[in-house]
Amino acid sequence: MKKLFSALSILVTLMIPFLLMMGAIRILLNPFYLDYEYNLSNFPADPFGFTTADRLHWGKISLDYLTNDQGIEFLGDLKFADGTSFYNERELSHMHDVKDLIQTTLKIWYACLAAFLLLLIWSYVQKWSEVFWRGVARGGLLTVAIIILVLLGTVINFDTLFRDFHAIFFTGDTWLFYVNDSLIRLFPEKLWSDAFTFMGIFTLTGAIILGFGGLRGAHNLIFEHRKK
Template structure:
């Protein structure tokens, strides 16, 4: 009976680590990308598209950072709602504000989930108390997330606009995130920024997976040699 309980516990712990691993490996780089340094980096690149309607780069970058703060805090959202263009007009329409509120709600769920998944995965891994099994679980979870990231990367490289559309239709109302070319959100966050952000997250996730895989293989080899 005790042996069966031990097996069941190890199985649950193993599955927990494996199936939470994509949340951890994708969630941490996503949180890193939602930072002002990424906006600074994108706007500093020579191939970053200019605004087709002539908005100054400093204004665009200021509003882009304001939008970032809006999806991360209540104070930022209130400031975002009050934002004005240089000519005094409101920077964002109601539909744009509503979408950013939807993004804020999504991130307000996803980022805490990432932190919780990271902690739970670590505890589940350590609870196995068997180096060989821990190594196997690290290898399995790393490969699972790595193959997933490779699949998403290939899909994004083949047709990023379709990948972008499918993702947004899945997490948002299909009509809530489509805007006019003249809307400020599209002017401060061109598709180039989202494409680069996606590539950054996927590459970072791949690096984390490979690092975790390397640790798992090292543990297995160490266990065999001891």
């Protein structure tokens, strides 16, 4: 059983970065992020005429699409006041791809979260909680290393980081758009840079808490065993 518990501890270690980073992304998928971001004093104005109210209206509809169960017609039916389509075919195709990616990763996240909680409970039932918490501590340290690299990439060259991120998940140049396309007007680089920064800070904070918490939990269990 020791080998099994050690393997499960390694699994916990590998789950921690994903759980924390996806937790940050799930927070960013809420409308209040757009409320905050669009109202920043240094948020760039749209050179083609979207007001803050316009961005909030269209942006929240677009964000809702990513997490609801509607088809692409949810966005495809959007029209400007003059009757022209809000999104073109290229933008709609990309949003469909983004929705597939987000909903798939969220399902995996929920499954991992459930598995983590079940392993936590089982570790106490089967008396291997010390090994479990060591796995949590290692996961925290692993996450810290990953996030430091992400934050450095954001500070040093966000354009390269952003491009590489899209190259991993999307085919070719399907994620590139003209400056007057609605997606770029709603979600300029400033929004993404701030999102990456928030994700890094949130995940780093969680990783530090889990790292120290895991070490403390393992230490306390060792101390209790010695007392017995």
